[in-house]
Amino acid sequence: MIQTETITGATRWEALADRVLKGKPLSTEEALSVLQCPDEALLSLLQAAYRVRHHYFGNKVKLNMIINAKSGLCPENCGYCSQSIVSTAPVERYSMLKKEVLIEGAREAIDRQAGTYCIVASGRGPTHREVEEVAEAVREIKSQTRLKICACLGILSEEQARRLKEAGVDRYNHNLNTSASHHDQITTSHTFDDRVRTVEHAKQAGISPCSGCIVGMGETDEQIVEVANSLKELDADSIPVNFLHAIPGTPLEGMDELNPRRCLKILALFRLMCPTKEIRVSGGREVNLRSLQPLALYPANSLFVGDYLTTEGQVAEQDHQMIRDLGFEIEECAL
Template identity: 45%
Template sequence: MTRLALAGETIPADAAMRILTDPNLELLPLMHAAYQVRARYFGRYVRVQILNNVQNGYCPEDCNYCAQAAGSEAKITKFHLKPDEEILVGAKKTWEAGAFRYCIVLSGRGPTENRVDHMAGLVRQIKAQWPVEVCLSAGFIDEKMAKTLKEAGLDRYNHNLNTAENHYGAICTSHGYADRLHTLENARKVGLEVCSGIIIGMGETPAEVLEVAMTLRRLQARSIPVNFYVHIEGARLGVINALTPQYCLRVLALFRLTNPDAEIRAAGGRESNLRSLETLALYPANAVFSEGYLNTGGDTTKKTVSLIEDAGFVVERIEEKDDRC
């Protein structure tokens, strides 16, 4: 599998499925295989990314895993768009913390054109002041909106697939899988890097996990956040798949071997689901979040940097990426 991945070839489906399902495929050799591919493209660098949830709740969509969704009874703090100054301060803190990318996230189905113009203005201000990459996650956008954001200097647009197409109706009925694919295509058409990932642990099968990995390969996703489901009390989806640290690591290895040159991020739920094996995630993954997620906490940047450096990896700064390009 390593040889095929390094050659840019597609791993046969039966071999890829073994990563998730074969108990005789030992974990440490698998981590080594994934690391060989990761090292080809990213060396020992790890990108730390900080997320700013700038608008929380009030979402009309019915995604049953989400604490912000319509019908959710989760006790979260809802708020409309944060003031510009607060969003800009978040970018400044991201740079000062040594993080690689600032991820701005808004709840809701999708932005209006006025909101896109507003966010484009913020992106311009951020890029003029701090040399960090900026990713925006704001729901469904059309090609015109994507172009506005690209011209403002946005590096990347995030819109997660979350699960496989045939499982999508089990987690959301207010929009379809095609809507998500269209948004990703709109971003890619105008030259934005595509960031899209999955949530593991929502009742999907291993075959459906593989399906998402291959879909993201076809979409040429440059960044793939692999999230591990964390149930928030009051969200409509309960605990379905009991995740183990070893299974989570196998999933990360699968995404690395099927998407060899993509940024693979151990994202939401890494701390609580990987537990004592968290360090091993750095062998297939080359990116992590710090300072928490949308409505769940996470490790501080200081603790995250210690995790990285204690394992012999190196925190990547944006100027180091430029030096290697």
């Protein structure tokens, strides 16, 4: 085992990359050292993370687009969310969008060169009617396009997961959001185990599991490593890393503990801990990474284009240009 405290500078991070590429997991101490990387060594850390990213994904970038299929009206008390029952943020409130609107959203995803179209609905979990409404739209989208469809509808039963799989849903997203030890500080209306159980239901139905986190919610370095380990154990195929965008009117309003360098170290950690997985730069990237957004694609290989659920994202054409400027390539669009 490499004693990272005896290795300095670029050699330390290259040694970690070597170990990861040989299939050896990071120890807790090594994972913490990534988060605590000195700012002056950040480029060396990113180079090491890039080596791992390039080994598995080359310079391809996966693009994903979200449609907010049902907004507000949520009984949960998640502290980060503007759509929760405890939020006073002014957000649109509407029930499940009609099938035609969801299908039109799929066409927009193709126009933005996204390969994955994410149908997201607020609420604790879907009703059986809502599952059928989404399933009907998915069947039609799949008959017309080669888009990968991701659904994110909240807590899911085994039967609902099976129905979504039969309709053609490729991926189901249900984020762990934070570590088990920090979960009660963020929400008390459901448990960490409820979230794990939903991801397991999706996996059992044969749907690719997508699960990630939100950072910047008062968690410690140890808790970031803890949630990364939980996602690794869950074997999530896609890991969205969200950076808290604290919206006025939410319980976490005013929290601002991230900076662009911190965000890049967190992305590097997830690449080194989950080397073969899709690491997606997700919500809050524009406001937290700011001018350093392009560097995020050295550890990450995926991002959202367009708007998020209740906040605006960067214009898709700017993302396309950013990718080209890096010398990277958008993964083939699903036409």
